[in-house]
Amino acid sequence: MGVNVGFCFAQIDDLDYQPKYYVISKRISKVAIGSLPIMMFSVAKHDVLTYISGLQHDRMEFLHKWLARIMWVMISAHLALAIYYWLSLKFIIMLYIPPQIFGFIAYFSFCVLTWGSVKFIRELAYDFFLVQHRVFAFIMLLLSFFHNGGNRAAILIAVHGLVIDRVVSKVFAHIHAHKSPTKGRCEFKILDEGTVSVTIPVCEAGYSKPKAWYTRFLPKYKTWKAGQHIYFNVSKIKFFQYHPFTIASLAESGEMKLLIRVQKGFTKQLMKNLEQVDHDVVTIKGMFHGPYGATYQPFIGFDTCLFFAAGSGGAFTFPVCLDLLNQIEKRNDFGDYLFRPATQTIRFVWSIKKTDNICWFEDILKQFAGRCIVDIYVTQECKEENSSSTESNSKGSIMEITKTLSNDYNIYYGRPDIECIIQQHSQQLLPEQSISVASCGSPPFTKKVKESCQAARKLDKSPNVYCYTESF
Incomplete structure (x- = not known):
């Protein structure tokens, strides 16, 4: 924002052949349009700006929304000052020529885009948000191109970049659907009253991904990095909607497993349709494009690795932790300790509402056995025999271990003290060591x-602390 404001007023004193406020209005419009490529690339599915800047996906979304709002303020100022200039000259005809009409329509479209995408509208009518955002974005970009005779390069770069990104995504969505072992058919299973599991076959057993160097720069096909997400569509439920879901499995399995928590809209309608079918597993055709995200640093180089998950957030941390354990095991077998500590401490902390939620990732929990510390915190249940002591404890306090369902992990009742856990492990390390x-x-x-x-x-003599978070 500061850079934009600086450009708006830089060296305007040299332009003295027109009123200063009109010069500022023209400069504001140029700077606003110049921000358009960054605003558009920040929502690119292939994480162009993420790889350049290192910013996470949620930061890119924040940048997109607030840069758009700043641009709206700048364009509003440009519009007001330009209208005032022509009215002061009593040259009203300048407001009726085609380029100006195009500008007015583009501004109206931009207003709808900016304020028609606020959170309560998205929650109230997501389909309306999707349709209006695409329609008015097309109108705004097209008419902005006609209105800005001398600044079309920024619009062309923004439009072409985003169109290429979307076209590549859609093409790969159809490729995945037609080349998958089941031709896009996915298996849906109700795990509990608010959770659905989806299994998407991606490749045949024994498929080996290409290892050529150039594949690092191409969209991933039949493979993915642990913790990445896809945009999933079930046309039978919602034809236009693609929703992001984290892949809760590793690429070696050949299947993408998704954990869908029922909320509103698409997920609520999906649950209703599944409940009407008298089968444990329901097969429905679906499509996806991706994978995207998961731009974290390699965890194998840290002395201590801590993983925290809340509820279905385990769809990210479970496969990432399992992938780390597999990497360590493989490198230990080869005696490869290059650029990593000889021993690592790995701890996994999962916060859930009920013990029944353990079934969501029970298959991965079994693979954690004896390989890392696993603590599960149950926040909305308490052991019956300890109910009296529970009432005497303050809200949110952590009780002692009251039940162990398996030798592979511990069950706690209460909420995890995240700060205490992180500081406890940090204090066990030397300043030259690191924790993720x-x-x-x-x-x-x-x-x-x-x-x-x-x-x-x-903390005094704290190690290097690396933090990576994802939200849903």
Whole structure:
């Protein structure tokens, strides 16, 4: 924002052949249009700006929304000052020529785009948001091109870049659907009253992905990185809607497993349709494009790795942790200790509402057995024999271990003390060592993780603390 404001007023004193406020209005429009490529690329599915800047997906979304709002303020100022200039000259005809009419329509479309995408509208009518955002974006970009005779390059770069990104995504969506072993048919299974599991066959057994160097720069096909997400569509439920879901499995399995929590709109309608079918597993045709995201640093180089998950946020942290354990096991078998510590401490903390939720990732929990520390915190249940002691404890306090369902993990009743866990492991390390913290959950949960990591960095002789979070 500061850079944009600086450009709006830079060296305008040299332009003295027109009123200063009109010069400023023209400069504001140029700067606003110049921000268009960044605003458009920030929502590119293939994470162009993420790879360049290192910013995470949620930061890109934040940049897109607020840069659009700043541009709206700048364009509004440009519109008001330009209209005032022509009215002051009593040259009203300039407001009726085609380029100006195109500008007015583009501004109206931009207003709808900016304020028709606020959170309560998206929650109230998501289909309306999708349709209006695409329609008015097309109108705004087209008429902005006609209106800005001397600044069309920025519009062309923004439009072509985003169109290429979307076309590549759609092409790969159809390729995945037609080349999959089941031709796009996915298996849906109701796990509980608010959770659906989806299995998407991606490749045949024994498929080996290409290892050529150039594949690093191409969209992934029949493979994915642990923790990445896809945009999933079930046309039978919602024809236009593609929703992001994290892949809760590793590429070696050949199947993408998704965990869908029922909320509103698409997920609610999906659950209704599945409940009407008298089968444990329902097969419905679906499409997806991706994978995207998961731009974290390799965790294998850290002395201590902590993973935090809240509820279905385990769809990110479970496969990432399992992938790390598999990497360690493979490199140990080859005696490869290059650029990594000889021994690593790995701890997984999962917060869930009920013990029944353990079934969501029970298959991965079995693979954790004896390979890392696993603590499960149950927040909305308590052991009956300890109910009296529960009432005497303050809200949110952590009780002692009250039940162990398996030798592979511990069950706690209460909420995890995230800051205490992070600081406890940080204090066990030397200043030259490092600790990584990865988490996924609701925004308040990930915010707590970030704050706890920041507090750990301020400790005396603290190690290097790396924090990576994803929210849903």
